[in-house]
Amino acid sequence: MVRQSSRKAAQAKTTVAESRTRAEKEEVKEAAEVSATSIKVNGIEKEVVAESKVAVIKKSNISKRKAAPAELDNNDEEPAEDNDEAGDQLQGTKKPAPKKRKTAKKETDDSMPLAARTAVASLKRAMYLGAHVSGAGGIQNAIQNATDIGANAFALFLKSQRKWASPPLADETKVQFHAMLKQHAYDSRKHILPHGSYLVNLAQIDDAKATQAFDSFLDDLQRCEALGITLYNFHPGSTGGATMDSACARIAAHLNKAHKATSSVVTVLENMCGSGNVVGSRFEELRDIIALVDDKSRVGVCVDTCHAFAAGYDLRTPEAFAKTMAEFDSVVGMKYLRAFHINDSKAPFGSHRDLHANIGTGFLGLRAFHNIMNHAPLQGLPMVLETPIEEKGPDGKTVENKQIWADEIKLLESLIGMDVESAEFKEKEQELQAKGAAERQKIQEQVDKKAEKDAKKAAKGKGKAKGKRKKKDEESCDSCGESD
Numbered sequence: 001m002v003r004q005s006s007r008k009a010a011q012a013k014t015t016v017a018e019s020r021t022r023a024e025k026e027e028v029k030e031a032a033e034v035s036a037t038s039i040k041v042n043g044i045e046k047e048v049v050a051e052s053k054v055a056v057i058k059k060s061n062i063s064k065r066k067a068a069p070a071e072l073d074n075n076d077e078e079p080a081e082d083n084d085e086a087g088d089q090l091q092g093t094k095k096p097a098p099k100k101r102k103t104a105k106k107e108t109d110d111s112m113p114l115a116a117r118t119a120v121a122s123l124k125r126a127m128y129l130g131a132h133v134s135g136a137g138g139i140q141n142a143i144q145n146a147t148d149i150g151a152n153a154f155a156l157f158l159k160s161q162r163k164w165a166s167p168p169l170a171d172e173t174k175v176q177f178h179a180m181l182k183q184h185a186y187d188s189r190k191h192i193l194p195h196g197s198y199l200v201n202l203a204q205i206d207d208a209k210a211t212q213a214f215d216s217f218l219d220d221l222q223r224c225e226a227l228g229i230t231l232y233n234f235h236p237g238s239t240g241g242a243t244m245d246s247a248c249a250r251i252a253a254h255l256n257k258a259h260k261a262t263s264s265v266v267t268v269l270e271n272m273c274g275s276g277n278v279v280g281s282r283f284e285e286l287r288d289i290i291a292l293v294d295d296k297s298r299v300g301v302c303v304d305t306c307h308a309f310a311a312g313y314d315l316r317t318p319e320a321f322a323k324t325m326a327e328f329d330s331v332v333g334m335k336y337l338r339a340f341h342i343n344d345s346k347a348p349f350g351s352h353r354d355l356h357a358n359i360g361t362g363f364l365g366l367r368a369f370h371n372i373m374n375h376a377p378l379q380g381l382p383m384v385l386e387t388p389i390e391e392k393g394p395d396g397k398t399v400e401n402k403q404i405w406a407d408e409i410k411l412l413e414s415l416i417g418m419d420v421e422s423a424e425f426k427e428k429e430q431e432l433q434a435k436g437a438a439e440r441q442k443i444q445e446q447v448d449k450k451a452e453k454d455a456k457k458a459a460k461g462k463g464k465a466k467g468k469r470k471k472k473d474e475e476s477c478d479s480c481g482e483s484d
């Protein structure tokens with residue numbers, strides 16, 4: 001999703017969050033010990049237990065509270081809130097003109113949506129759900145933003161994901177980040193999964209560009225270590241037209257160098273949707289990179305459900321899901337699985353297009369997420385939503401609605417142990433599929449048209465069409481920063 005223009009909104013939100021933090025200081029009860037309350041989620045009364053030292057916030061207090069007027073406090077360094085779709089859309093077959101979205105500077109809804117964090121211990125399976133939240137105004141704000149949506153895990157950008165130069169982490173930011181972590185009881189070694197810059201391509205062939213990419217990558221890893229974060233997720237890269245084997249070797253060499261220059265952070269490769277020269281859409285490519293990494297304890301994999309599905313790994317039925325997980329285990333190894341990106345897909349199976357959809361509305365459907373949420377070996381992993389939350393306001397401007405994430409987290413948690421034959425599940429499944437029907441149809445038509453075009457091209461002249469396509473895909477690998 002192209003969200004450069006959402007920065008102001010994100011900043012506004014941050015300020016809202018900050019003002020709430022201040023207000024909460026007066027109203028929030030510090031729970032010295034584990035305390036419990038209950039909320040209604042999807043019609044089910046759920047126990048919400050605040051972890052030790054977690055601020056217990058009365059939901060009603062927050063929703064009634066009016067936020068302070070948005071004042072934007074800095075800054076150029078913060079990452080615009082984003083998810084993978086940004087570049088990944090461009091990985092598709094056609095490079096669309098950049099979308100210029102107008103994002104409202106202020107929230108239309110100034111009462112902050114909020115969901116209480118579910119105590120993971122109260123779930124039948126220890127699933128840690130969250131989203132890729134904004135760190136606008138300072139990365140410590142990501143923690144408040146995660147708390148606001150009831151996230152037990154979260155992702156963030158550690159610096160601007162679209163700029164090479166970023167100022168170093170300020171000492172004050174580090175102190176605030178650690179204080180917020182403690183206050184909200186997030187385990188930075190397990191449940192925070194920063195996302196790397198879209199510019200960095202560790203498979204870069206050009207020496208100068210490779211150095212620039214590596215320096216930025218290493219800088220991010222050092223930020224992780226300064227913040228006590230163990231997992232760091234990144235897109236493997238792009239071959240730039242060279243062989244896949246050589247690209248995997250270049251990535252692994254950079255990882256080895258980065259591991260030697262740091263002490264603890266685990267570099268987590270994200271699987272991709274498989275267009276053109278992008279590395280990592282096949283499990284075999286991830287395996288080949290890992291095989292060349294010297295310290296295997298410092299490398300892992302994050303499975304993005306949308307990417308996997310678009311790349312041709314099915315997750316929809318229990319059988320298909322089991323097969324995909326078995327394939328992952330036999331090719332890569334379950335011990336390397338460190339995280340999940342939880343996204344539905346607007347594009348059909350095997351389409352190699354990366355278009356994130358809201359949970360249950362896409363081609364994956366609710367059943368796929370039921371499979372994931374009930375798969376015991378995935379317990380304890382950070383599971384991060386990168387689903388769209390932008391909505392058109394009545395004035396036509398785009399606003400972010402973080403309630404969507406809050407609701408999706410609760411929806412996913414509710415799937416744990418749910419009977420798929422129950423009326424509750426079936427109703428929800430149908431409702432969400434209906435919601436996404438028009439969008440699915442639109443993308444399906446695009447995919448069909450493209451297939452038709454390709455078939456015609458192939459019929460005309462095989463060699464010519466192939467050569468042309470390769471070039472096009474190379475150019476369109478935007479999310480990896482491949483510009484040559």
Ligand SMILES: [Zn+2]
Binds near residue numbers: 084234235270
């Ligand atoms: Zn990603």
Ligand SMILES: [Zn+2]
Binds near residue numbers: 304341386
């Ligand atoms: Zn992702």
